[in-house]
Amino acid sequence: MTIDRIINIYGWCFPWGVVAVGGTHVCLRKFYPSTVISLIMDEGVTNFCASPTILIMLTKEDQVINKLQLSHTVTVVTGGAPPSPTLIQKMEELGIELIHGYGLTETYGPHSICEWQAPWNELSLAERARLKARQGVACIYSAQMRVVDKDMQDVPADGETMGEVVMRGNNVMQGYFNDPEATELAFRGGWFHSGDLAVMYPDGYMELRDRAKDIIISSGTNISTIEVERVIYKHPAVLEVAVIAIPDEKRGEVPKAFVTLKPDESFTGAEIIDFCRQNLAQFKVPKAF
Numbered sequence: 001m002t003i004d005r006i007i008n009i010y011g012w013c014f015p016w017g018v019v020a021v022g023g024t025h026v027c028l029r030k031f032y033p034s035t036v037i038s039l040i041m042d043e044g045v046t047n048f049c050a051s052p053t054i055l056i057m058l059t060k061e062d063q064v065i066n067k068l069q070l071s072h073t074v075t076v077v078t079g080g081a082p083p084s085p086t087l088i089q090k091m092e093e094l095g096i097e098l099i100h101g102y103g104l105t106e107t108y109g110p111h112s113i114c115e116w117q118a119p120w121n122e123l124s125l126a127e128r129a130r131l132k133a134r135q136g137v138a139c140i141y142s143a144q145m146r147v148v149d150k151d152m153q154d155v156p157a158d159g160e161t162m163g164e165v166v167m168r169g170n171n172v173m174q175g176y177f178n179d180p181e182a183t184e185l186a187f188r189g190g191w192f193h194s195g196d197l198a199v200m201y202p203d204g205y206m207e208l209r210d211r212a213k214d215i216i217i218s219s220g221t222n223i224s225t226i227e228v229e230r231v232i233y234k235h236p237a238v239l240e241v242a243v244i245a246i247p248d249e250k251r252g253e254v255p256k257a258f259v260t261l262k263p264d265e266s267f268t269g270a271e272i273i274d275f276c277r278q279n280l281a282q283f284k285v286p287k288a289f
Contacts, residue, residue, distance in 0.1 A: 013109055014049055014077075033058050037068050044072060051080035052087055053240075059090050060239050060262060070095045077101055079110060082133065082208050082226055084233040089129035102135035102208070104194055106186070108171045111142045112206065133230075134207040135198065142169040144191075147200045152189045157200040162209055162222065165198050166191035197224075216245040216253050223284050228255055231279045232286075235272065237265035246288060257286040 018025055026043045028035055036058060039045055050058075055078060076091065079101040091098045103111035114136030120128055138145040147155050147163040155163035172192045175183035186193055197210045209215075209224040216223040225243040232241045240260040245253040259272065269289045276285040 014047075031057070033060075040074060041069065041071075046073065047075050047077070049077045052078055052083040053081070055083070055087055055091060056240055059087070059094070068094060073097065075099060079103065082135070084230050085126070085129040085133045086230070086233040088132050089125055092125060092129065098132065100132055100134070100136065101139075106173045106192060106194075107142065107167055107169070108173075110139060111167055111169070111171065112136050112138050112145055114205070131205075134201070134205045136205050138167075138169075142167065142171050144168040145206065146191070147198050147206055148191075152191070155200055157202050157204070159199050159201045159207070162197045162199055162224075164212065165194040165196045165206065165208070167194065168192065214244075216243075216255055218248070218253050218255075218283055219251045221283060223255055225255070228257065228276075228280065228284055228286065231276060232257055232259065232272065234279070235267070235275050237261050237267050243286065248287070254288075255284065255286040256288040259289060 015025070026039050026045055028039065031054065036048075040048075055076070074095070075097045077099045083098070083100060088098055088100075100114040101110035101112065103109045112135050114132055114134050116132075120131055123131070145165065145167050148166055149155055149163050152166075155161040166189070168191050176186070195212050196208055197212055197215060198206050198208045200206055209226055214225050216225060225245075228243045229241050232238055232243075238259055239262045242258045243255050244258070246256045248254040257272075261267070272289055273285060
């Protein structure tokens, strides 16, 4: 990656990297979408880091996006939360190349990257976005990452069976300060346990499905909040969505969705339920909005 000028919205160790290669930092005291768009164009910014929330804020106002007239390549590294394929597609439609990384504070930051494969360039934009939404493979410096069951056995690489993401490498912390019990629990089996649930695909790429503590168990069946969120994100009126579990006397837990609409958009709960029913198994459809 060639780094020339970077807006460092969210660090992920880029400040040191940019200095190391003699790049120029473009700084701002507070995030304003219009200011970021102007700086990208006026200062020739080539790279920036941003969580999906920041990217959503960049794309939510048409008057901001309409100002974006790129004459150079802009690359964005995103992470901190799984970006939806809808968001990735939107960024690429704007001419911004997105790189997706994944990690935790305990792994210094990025531990994996959705390493792009040249044959994928021939796919449709929607299919490329779906592939890029995966968390990918371990970075060259981290090397070791698995998705395992409760017995520390690798889950089948079928894109369906969920397990926990575990990591090893010299980028992984040695332990929690003055907390040997938490350290022992986190490193059981000789691997750092992330608490993130994921699936593994036949090509060796990993995709997050939920935090272990966030998974919804409805009538004994697991429901991934990320899967439900991605479906709702496809609705053209939706700007942001978060799905949580709420108590239910019959099923134990059921999904509830919190939805933010795009400006000047509206729809009813019944409409979004119908949309979900067309794209999700019935038991995964949120019962409240």
